[in-house]
Amino acid sequence: MMHFIDRRLNPKGKSLPNRQRFMRRAQSQIRKAVKEAVNGGKITDIGHNGRITIPSKGLNEPRFKYDYNKGKHDRVLPGNKEFSAGDQIKRPPKGGEGKGGKKASEDGDGEDSFQFSLSREEFLEVFFEDLELPDLVKTSLKEEVEFEKQRAGFVRVGSPSNLDLKRTMRHSLARRIAMRRPGSDEVDELRSEILALEAKGKKTKKLKELQEKLELLESRRRFVPYIDPLDVRYKSYTKIPKPNTRAVMFCLMDVSGSMSEGMKDLAKRFFMLLHLFLSTQYERVELVFIRHTHMAKEVDEETFFYSRETGGTIVSSALEEMQKVLDDRFPLGDWNIYAAQASDGDNFASDREKCLSIMQESILPACQYFSYIEVMDEQELEIFKDEQNMTDLWRIYSQLTPEFSNFAMRRVVKSNDIFPVFQDLFSKEHAKDA
Amino acid sequence: MGQARKVQKPLYDGAEWSFEKLDTVYDAIEEIANEDLGLNVYPNQIEVITSEQMLDAYSGIGMPLMYNHWSFGKSFVQDEFYYRKGMRGLAYEIVINSSPCISYVMEENSMTMQALVVAHAAFGHNHFFKNNHLFKQWTDAEAILDYMHFAREYISKCEERHGVEAVEELLDAAHALRDNAVDHYSRPVPLSTEMTLQRLADREEHERSDYRDIWSTLPPDAEGTTDEKTKSQSQVANMVKFDLPEANLLYFFEKHSPVLQEWQREILRIVRNIAQYFYPQKQTKVMNEGCACFCHYFIMNRLYDKGLITEGSMLEFIDYHTRVVAQPEFDDPRWNGINPYALGFAMMQDIYRICHEPTDEDKTWFPDIAGCNKGIEVLKDAWANYRDESFILQFLSPKLIRDFRLFQIHDNSALPHLKVEAIHDSRGYRKVRSALAKSYTVSAMTLDIQVADVEFEGDRAITLRHMVHDDVPIDGKEAEQVMQRIAQLWGYDVGLYCEDAMSGKILATYDVTAS
Numbered sequence A: 001m002m003h004f005i006d007r008r009l010n011p012k013g014k015s016l017p018n019r020q021r022f023m024r025r026a027q028s029q030i031r032k033a034v035k036e037a038v039n040g041g042k043i044t045d046i047g048h049n050g051r052i053t054i055p056s057k058g059l060n061e062p063r064f065k066y067d068y069n070k071g072k073h074d075r076v077l078p079g080n081k082e083f084s085a086g087d088q089i090k091r092p093p094k095g096g097e098g099k100g101g102k103k104a105s106e107d108g109d110g111e112d113s114f115q116f117s118l119s120r121e122e123f124l125e126v127f128f129e130d131l132e133l134p135d136l137v138k139t140s141l142k143e144e145v146e147f148e149k150q151r152a153g154f155v156r157v158g159s160p161s162n163l164d165l166k167r168t169m170r171h172s173l174a175r176r177i178a179m180r181r182p183g184s185d186e187v188d189e190l191r192s193e194i195l196a197l198e199a200k201g202k203k204t205k206k207l208k209e210l211q212e213k214l215e216l217l218e219s220r221r222r223f224v225p226y227i228d229p230l231d232v233r234y235k236s237y238t239k240i241p242k243p244n245t246r247a248v249m250f251c252l253m254d255v256s257g258s259m260s261e262g263m264k265d266l267a268k269r270f271f272m273l274l275h276l277f278l279s280t281q282y283e284r285v286e287l288v289f290i291r292h293t294h295m296a297k298e299v300d301e302e303t304f305f306y307s308r309e310t311g312g313t314i315v316s317s318a319l320e321e322m323q324k325v326l327d328d329r330f331p332l333g334d335w336n337i338y339a340a341q342a343s344d345g346d347n348f349a350s351d352r353e354k355c356l357s358i359m360q361e362s363i364l365p366a367c368q369y370f371s372y373i374e375v376m377d378e379q380e381l382e383i384f385k386d387e388q389n390m391t392d393l394w395r396i397y398s399q400l401t402p403e404f405s406n407f408a409m410r411r412v413v414k415s416n417d418i419f420p421v422f423q424d425l426f427s428k429e430h431a432k433d434a
Numbered sequence B: 001m002g003q004a005r006k007v008q009k010p011l012y013d014g015a016e017w018s019f020e021k022l023d024t025v026y027d028a029i030e031e032i033a034n035e036d037l038g039l040n041v042y043p044n045q046i047e048v049i050t051s052e053q054m055l056d057a058y059s060g061i062g063m064p065l066m067y068n069h070w071s072f073g074k075s076f077v078q079d080e081f082y083y084r085k086g087m088r089g090l091a092y093e094i095v096i097n098s099s100p101c102i103s104y105v106m107e108e109n110s111m112t113m114q115a116l117v118v119a120h121a122a123f124g125h126n127h128f129f130k131n132n133h134l135f136k137q138w139t140d141a142e143a144i145l146d147y148m149h150f151a152r153e154y155i156s157k158c159e160e161r162h163g164v165e166a167v168e169e170l171l172d173a174a175h176a177l178r179d180n181a182v183d184h185y186s187r188p189v190p191l192s193t194e195m196t197l198q199r200l201a202d203r204e205e206h207e208r209s210d211y212r213d214i215w216s217t218l219p220p221d222a223e224g225t226t227d228e229k230t231k232s233q234s235q236v237a238n239m240v241k242f243d244l245p246e247a248n249l250l251y252f253f254e255k256h257s258p259v260l261q262e263w264q265r266e267i268l269r270i271v272r273n274i275a276q277y278f279y280p281q282k283q284t285k286v287m288n289e290g291c292a293c294f295c296h297y298f299i300m301n302r303l304y305d306k307g308l309i310t311e312g313s314m315l316e317f318i319d320y321h322t323r324v325v326a327q328p329e330f331d332d333p334r335w336n337g338i339n340p341y342a343l344g345f346a347m348m349q350d351i352y353r354i355c356h357e358p359t360d361e362d363k364t365w366f367p368d369i370a371g372c373n374k375g376i377e378v379l380k381d382a383w384a385n386y387r388d389e390s391f392i393l394q395f396l397s398p399k400l401i402r403d404f405r406l407f408q409i410h411d412n413s414a415l416p417h418l419k420v421e422a423i424h425d426s427r428g429y430r431k432v433r434s435a436l437a438k439s440y441t442v443s444a445m446t447l448d449i450q451v452a453d454v455e456f457e458g459d460r461a462i463t464l465r466h467m468v469h470d471d472v473p474i475d476g477k478e479a480e481q482v483m484q485r486i487a488q489l490w491g492y493d494v495g496l497y498c499e500d501a502m503s504g505k506i507l508a509t510y511d512v513t514a515s
Helices: A016-025 A027-039 A099-112 A120-127 A136-145 A165-179 A184-200 A205-223 A261-281 A301-306 A315-329 A349-366 A378-384 A392-398 A415-425 A428-433 B019-037 B051-059 B070-084 B111-131 B133-138 B144-162 B164-176 B193-210 B233-241 B249-256 B262-283 B285-305 B311-324 B340-356 B360-365 B375-385 B388-395 B398-404 B429-438 B476-490
Strands: A003-006 A051-055 A072-077 A088-090 A113-117 A147-155 A234-241 A246-254 A284-292 A296-299 A336-343 A369-375 A407-412 B044-049 B093-096 B101-106 B407-412 B417-422 B449-454 B462-468 B494-500 B506-512
Touching: A003 B019, A016 A027, A016 B070, A027 A051, A072 B429, A113 B070, A184 A205, A246 A261, A246 A315, A261 A284, A261 A336, A261 A369, A261 A415, A284 A301, A284 A315, A296 A301, A296 A315, A315 A336, A315 A349, A349 A369, A349 A392, A369 A392, A392 A407, B019 B044, B019 B111, B019 B285, B044 B051, B044 B111, B051 B070, B051 B093, B051 B101, B070 B164, B093 B111, B101 B111, B111 B133, B111 B285, B111 B311, B111 B375, B133 B262, B144 B164, B144 B262, B164 B262, B164 B476, B233 B449, B249 B262, B249 B449, B249 B476, B262 B285, B285 B311, B285 B340, B285 B375, B285 B388, B340 B375, B340 B388, B340 B398, B360 B398, B375 B388, B388 B429, B398 B429, B407 B429, B417 B429, B462 B476, B476 B494, B476 B506
Parallel strands: A003 B044, A246 A284, A246 A336, A336 A369, A369 A407, B044 B101, B462 B494
Antiparallel strands: A051 A113, A072 B407, A088 B417, A147 A234, A284 A296, B093 B101, B407 B417, B449 B462, B494 B506
């Protein structure tokens, strides 16, 4: 009569098709909500807390419904305390007392917006929808240069260093046996026999026979060489492109007094986005934080963002430090190198030439991508709107843009500028150009 | 329930459950259900699932098999969100009105919880499903699982053949009319030609034999004045042809839409059939839960009386039970309407009390059952033959009205004040009772909307009519959205007019043109 059935091992995700259908349906709203979530300030949570709220427009399931705010209703409620029959009660605001009122307000919320969680994958997928690694094409070309050699059988031609002795000899032996090449012992034996007969000094018929035989053998040996070019085999190698799945991201930031907390915050968001983006593209992403005033230092993340420092501003010191770290720890062929620099644009005037040369000669050729963002407040933006007015660093760096397609620079003022900038820097268009 | 305690060894100890323990507990519960309660149930199938699977089950409106649609995904992501944030718990069980009766229980439940769930769902709800007249009339427990299987297969086949978008669009439209897709009365079986002719002959014979010239005192009708709305001949013909007015909108479109293809009609039919399947559940929430709660309460107490569960388990059970049947008062922040578990359970317990320990008041209010000492029999009769509305109207006692301190508020949006119409006193009991019963009627939940007219010879526009009761209007914005979808199903313009049921005045009209 009765069965217990253990369904716990049944495949999960029975609702997955429905969930996907819903996601497709809500695509445009989700896209917008994700964008807002990114701009709105909780960037640290990206991907970890995928809670988003989307307007339910287009997701509404309309029904014929009563408009409960109008008309005559009789409601029965529990918990009467002071009322007697015939009492007049002032209508509570929004009719919140009655069942209808309360329900209506709840439903009302539901009508305007709809809250749910995206999984990390779903969130990032939407987030990176129209972004692509700037140099994806280039990177893959470059990666093909880095090969790993792998044995791939044997070939008849090749360089002597790849000669496979064992296999060559095996072929030689087989051929010699097949062609009946006389062995050296056979010849030696014959020779010693002839010598013995010659020693006796008699020119017998037998000696002559033996000498003819020896001649025959030797001519055979000449005809059938010990090692023939046919026997020779070389080891073969093919080149397998070595996947390059590691990336290192350098965060460079000016932490001198002229950088306000707000500016740092903007910079931080930019770094986080870049990191998040890289971590979806590469198996491993290392982070290197270099902050600088008039001198640069590699620090940990905490110090990078939160500790205060005073001093002048020499940008080249940071670039030098980056160069040092690169040489020490990240050999060029093994790592994809990305760098993001944030600054308010101040730089010591005499540092100009040095910056330029480091960038041109060592850093930019090594990097997959170098992005510079200049953070500033609104007043500054007004000043620098004019093309003539530029910060020192902007002026230096703008000389680089025509030459290096892997270099990009932008100005950022508000937190919701970040995403467009980011998108701009890494847009698919850009990747194509590169 | 103070039966003498025959102390036996407890069936289990501690919170962990296992299939062996479940088996023994099930047998003990079944014994009580059969011998003490005399329940009549479908065979049980109890399935243990994880919380993930419970979430999955939620989204398919509780059915184990359901076709795919984005709206189920929508409710899934929402349930999941609230569940993961800890804002909402999951149900301890889901039970399906099918034969065998499938109950889902969660693996996280403790052993006591599992016992409670078995008693509640596998016996309480199961008995109700099998015996209540509405379920008997409108649902076929034997066939539902096969039908759902068919529906799922059919719709996925349609998706393959006609594209996911086309099917989705159709389902969207059908879902919008789900509330207006039930038959409230069985349709008459179509008569054969022979029977129709026989009827006509009978009618003629009746008229002939009843003819009394002297009684026809009315003057013969003057031409053209018969109908004040001057319905044209064709309209009248339509009314007859399409059996208008028709309240089952989906049925109407399925049968008469000029634009739908066969597969589309079949899908409408599927949506309609599923809506019809849930129609009895809508009308019996209070009774269904009341029945299940009464059963689990009775059974758990009997288990305890027999010594089959420990005192610890009993305390655990009481803790769950009181939480389930709690009724927050109207000014409580937790207030969210009347809890069907609370009202249902209280009424069942109250009926049992009236049968066994009636007061004088009960004797005047319920002369036929007070003191009859057959509480279980009376309850089973009620479970079989009532629905929420009639059940409350029949059995809500003054004592319960006092216990709940129920009061009735009259809210007329045209007036600045709410009026307390009745409270728990001798003048108010009947008023409160009938007002409460009325709030459980079908018409309180779904609007009174029918297909009123079809213009088959002109522009093929269809006209719907909403009968407005108590001045409660339709939500116009939503209505227009629904009408968009109707236009999709019908293929031509859709009009809706709201007519006051008392005065016949037209209060509002809406129009949607088919694109």
